[in-house]
Amino acid sequence: xxxxxxxxxxxxxAALRNDAGIFHRADCGVLRVEGRDRAxxxxxxxxxxxxxMRVNDAVYGLLLNAKGHIVADFTARVQSDSILLxxxxxxxxxxxxxxxxxxxxxxxxxxxxxxxxxIFSFQGPRAHEFQxxxxxxxxxxTHARQxxxxxxxxxxxxxxxxxxxxxxxxxxxxxxxxINSARVEDAIAWFGDDFDATMLAPEARLDPFIAEDKGCxxxxxxxxxxxxxGHVNRVLVQLQLATDQLPNRGDKIFADEKExxxxxxxxxxxxxxxxxxFGYTRRxxxxxxxxxxxxxxxxxxxxxxxxxEPPAATASV
Numbered sequence: 001x002x003x004x005x006x007x008x009x010x011x012x013x014a015a016l017r018n019d020a021g022i023f024h025r026a027d028c029g030v031l032r033v034e035g036r037d038r039a040x041x042x043x044x045x046x047x048x049x050x051x052x053m054r055v056n057d058a059v060y061g062l063l064l065n066a067k068g069h070i071v072a073d074f075t076a077r078v079q080s081d082s083i084l085l086x087x088x089x090x091x092x093x094x095x096x097x098x099x100x101x102x103x104x105x106x107x108x109x110x111x112x113x114x115x116x117x118x119i120f121s122f123q124g125p126r127a128h129e130f131q132x133x134x135x136x137x138x139x140x141x142t143h144a145r146q147x148x149x150x151x152x153x154x155x156x157x158x159x160x161x162x163x164x165x166x167x168x169x170x171x172x173x174x175x176x177x178x179i180n181s182a183r184v185e186d187a188i189a190w191f192g193d194d195f196d197a198t199m200l201a202p203e204a205r206l207d208p209f210i211a212e213d214k215g216c217x218x219x220x221x222x223x224x225x226x227x228x229x230g231h232v233n234r235v236l237v238q239l240q241l242a243t244d245q246l247p248n249r250g251d252k253i254f255a256d257e258k259e260x261x262x263x264x265x266x267x268x269x270x271x272x273x274x275x276x277x278f279g280y281t282r283r284x285x286x287x288x289x290x291x292x293x294x295x296x297x298x299x300x301x302x303x304x305x306x307x308x309e310p311p312a313a314t315a316s317v
Contacts, residue, residue, distance in 0.1 A: 002026045005175035012178035013270050020126035021174035022166055025119040029092030030153065031074075031099070033083040035108040042076070042083060045102055045218055047201070049211035053078045060209050063095060064219030068200045068226070071098055073191045075151070084153065086119060090192035118159035122171065123149045123182070133169055134162070181267045184276050187238060187307055193249075194236060194264040194278045203232045203280070234261060234280045238307035239292065241275040247296045253279055253303075254293045260285050263294060281305070 002024060006012060015021035033042055043050040048061030058077040065071050072091035077084045087095055092114070100110050122130055127148055134152055154162050167173060189195055195204035201223060210223060226232060241247070246266045253261040261281035269276035277294075285292070286305060294301040 002179075003173075003175040005177050006173045009175070009177045009181075010270065012172060012174040013181055015172035015174060016123045016178060016182045017271075018125065020122060020124040020130060020171050021178070022120055022122050022130075022163075022171040023174045023176075023179055024163070025121055025151070027089045028086050028119045029089050029096075029112065029114040030117045030119075031085040031092075031096055032111050032113040033085065033099075033108065034081065034111075035106070037106040037108050038083055039078075041103070041106045041108045042099075043214065044216060045099065046074075046076075047210040047217055047219075048076060049214040050076065050078075050083070051214070055080050062201060062206060062209060063098060064201060064217070064223070065197070066219060066222075068219040068222030069197050070191070070195055070199055070201055070204065070206070071095070071197055073206075077153070084113070084117075086117075086151075086153065088191055094197075116156060117153045118156050119151060119153055120159075120163070120166070121149070121151045123174075123179075126170075130166060130169070130171060133166065180265075181270060181276075184238070184265055184267045184278060185269050185271050189236060189278065190265070200226070200232055202226050203234055203236065205236050231283060233283055235283050235286045236264075236278060237281050237286045237305050239263075239277045239279055239294070239303040240269075240272060240306045241277065241294070242302040242304070244275065245296065245299065245301055246275045247277055247294045247301055251294050251296045253281055254295060255281075255285050255290070260292070276306075277303070 012021060039050050046061045046063050048059045053059060055078050058075055060075050062073050063071045072087060072095035074085045074087040074095060085095065096112060103110065125148055127150060131150060189204060201207065201210060246268065247263045249263060249265065251263040252259050253263065261279050263277050263279040266275055266277040288305060288307065290305045292303050292305065294303055
């Protein structure tokens with residue numbers, strides 16, 4: 001399990017924003033796809049454009065069911081002889097089982113490679129400085145999600161020595177609480193926390209991770225119909241609370257005394273110095289500045305919607 005903290009959550013959060021934080025993604029699993037047909041087979045199943053990828057490319061994607069609901073999320077990385085898929089443990093086994101059932105006559109093999117790799121993630125303005133150090137330490141698979149964030153898949157037998165070397169070079173170890181605060185601030189939704197198999201991809205604002213130029217994939221007809229002919233009735237939003245009290249997962253959201261949604265995640269935002277939450281609301285309410293109330297036990301917590309933008313990409317922790 002990812003440690004909740006390393007003794008000073010504020011300092012860990014500061015490293016993510018101002019320096020270089022490193023965290024062990026202990027709740028992740030890795031699948032390896034091999035075989036001659038691996039790219040064409042995976043391409044027709046998921047939302048990512050797998051066939052357009054080159055060796056060392058990485059992309060975030062979704063596996064949907066035929067009704068457009070989110071079965072699992074993942075990050076795919078192309079190697080010369082295989083494709084690695086890594087994702088949170090809450091999606092890992094479901095992804096494995098569904099992909100395995102989709103193998104028919106294709107020349108494809110699918111194996112669970114979780115024990116072969118340890119995943120470290122770096123975040124902060126100095127994060128890029130550690131890419132060359134990692135390359136010098138081992139022959140590792142790395143990919144950047146953005147300029148200040150990158151992940152690395154490390155052979156498990158080298159993980160302890162690599163971690164120690166990175167800490168010695170100035171990377172600060174960061175726990176779950178700091179990561180959770182930063183990811184909600186950055187509008188990064190997690191599978192199992194903020195979306196799951198009960199949600200359509202557009203409800204979770206994951207449209208940016210559905211390639212429009214790749215043709216068919218599982219659930220494509222439903223997604224196309226939503227885009228071209230209609231809309232979803234609920235969407236994921238960010239909410240800032242006007243009190244210091246954090247709501248709980250599942251707390252109901254109200255507007256004009258009518259129930260309009262529920263909370264999925266809530267954190268203390270160090271950047272806003274206030275509680276910040278994810279939740280689903282009716283589409284017509286999901287506008288910046290809209291005032292709502294969250295009912296948490298016997299308390300009514302006033303809040304405003306502060307962001308309705310699509311969440312950023314990450315495989316869930």
